[in-house]
Amino acid sequence: MKIIAYTYTDPLLEPSPDPHSWGWEVDRVYEDLGKRSQLQELLTDCQTERANYLLIHRLAELGDTVEEVSDRLTQLEALGIAIIATEIDLRADLFKLLHEIQRQQRSDRIRIGHARNRLEAAPPPGKAPYGYRRGNAKYIIDRSTSPVVKDFFENFLLYGSLRGAVRYLAKKYAKKISVTTGRRWLTNPVYRGDTAYQNGEIISDTHVPIITKQEAAQIDRLLRRNSRLPSRTASAPRSLAGLVICGECKSHMTVTRVTQRNSDKEYLYLRPISCTKSPKCRAIPYAQILEKTIEAVCRDLPSAVAKMNFPQLDAVKNSLGEKSDRQQQILEQLPTLVESGILDAETAKLRAYKLRTEISALQAKLATLPPVNLRSVAQAVSIPQFWLDLSEAERRFYLREFIRQIEIIRENQNWQLQIIFIF
Structure with missing residues (x-):
């Protein structure tokens, strides 16, 4: 009895699965990344040496459309191969099965579109944060509302009180926001010139910021400091309150x-x-x-x-800075590698995205360290x-x-x- 397995992974959406996670004694695993060349090789091999079972996670991995999936199922059935899908019950009604394939493929197309936008450092879908508007490929400062946001940050930096900054906006601009919204403003990467995505990854310096990196680091220190205090004492009028x-x-x-x-x-x-x-x-x-x-x-x-121990602190900062510089140097070399044919454009975009997220993570670690002065x-x-x-x-x-x-x-x-x- 011969058992084979097939996996298809789009590198824009997810990492490759563990080839040893099937729970069966598998004779060979065919793996495709982005294209289905290995699937064609599987069909060719099975014509010369028939397999008994084919393990697959989802039927949608067999093609990009329902027609392609149906055609591959017909070919496998003609070869006498029993298909075992680990995430779908093959005994389900065929109409429901095809509907699930269509739904999954439509979802994948949307996710691929979002992933391609991430590779271009474009903003995620949805309304732009207050103080910005959406441009063609990035956030653009809204000159009518950004002064309100800037004033909010400056008030928080001056007094270190979130509730006080919220009250300040309501009094000066008649802009009423909740304390929760104010906290989201203080931690939103967009106001720092960065773009954050739903997968938790951040790309730095994608658009014009409202606050500087130094101000952002000070805000993070103030928020950590206030979190140690009893509730409502951060905005208390007396300097010793909560201490x-x-x-x-x-x-x-x-x-x-x-x-x-x-x-x-x-x-x-x-x-x-x-x-x-x-x-x-x-x-x-x-x-x-x-x-x-x-x-x-x-x-x-x-x-x-x-x-x-300032020497040790300086060593940590230097190490993080050197790692960030190395990643930046690699990022700057990618266009040359594409021109010389060493990398194709799609691979270069994936590598650039990974490098930019790593640089952002290193910069975030640097920002948490105490100021040098x-x-x-x-x-x-x-x-x-x-x-x-x-x-x-x-x-x-x-x-x-x-x-x-x-x-x-x-x-x-x-x-x-x-x-x-x-x-």
Whole structure:
């Protein structure tokens, strides 16, 4: 008994299947990529040496149309070969079977069209993101709406508050968006000049961006930083909100405001949100903790930054940069290889697409690394006057850039701070 197998794969849509995944003792596997030359060889071989069974994943692999599939089935039947399709029941009604083949082939044609668009770095189907419109082969900036998006990003970069940026748009432009939409804007590759596809792959520098790569990297750092904070504290007006915990009861501390009757003066305190002690841990004046925090940052931040292993960080950045440069050099050589006949145009497009997605992945890794000027920034913010000249919103931005947590260590009636930096 002789068992053979046949697979057809379009390289634009999917990788080749594992030839050993049939679960049968197969004498030979015929594999086609893009064209069906191996299928013709299979039919020729079976005329000289008959096979008993043919294993196939889907009947649609036998041709591009129902007529081609029907013709190949007739040829195989005339050769006395029993067909075993692993993903379709051959005993099903013939009309349903042909309908399934038509549906699969129509789906494949659509997917192939989308895949060819990816090879040309064309935008995926659908409406262009707000701030852009669709051009012939790429996104084009919409000059009437892009300033709104740009202002949204600038506000988030200035204050580090997503909800605050959403409120800012509603107030200045009467453009109402949800917080979820605002978060999608912040992470959408299109605004960074990149094109993302449904398969999760990204191609960089396909159109004019609204924000720079440096701004995009800063946005990603702000989003990661805000994700560590308790909910709704990222947009809180006070700079210490969400950072302070009580070392005694381990509760996060919230800012409370106290006023006196017939007086405009207010007093701010930090008190535990859910203290389990009895008596409860007492509140502490907000201004005192802020003053001690600034003192601790000016004193301890330079030494904390100095302990970072910058040579190792530089080595990682250099390695990623060199890999990206090598891929870019290969990408630039492809037109020459096509002209010399070493590569055909279709293969070159596939290789170019793969290289561009790999370059985008390397650039994404580079963007997650700390900025190279961290030491100079640490020196600048270690001056007490720097903090005194900032507003509360600006202090909130810088404190969260460096501090992961502030813990209040209580000692009877006294207390002191322990600052935990993010690095």
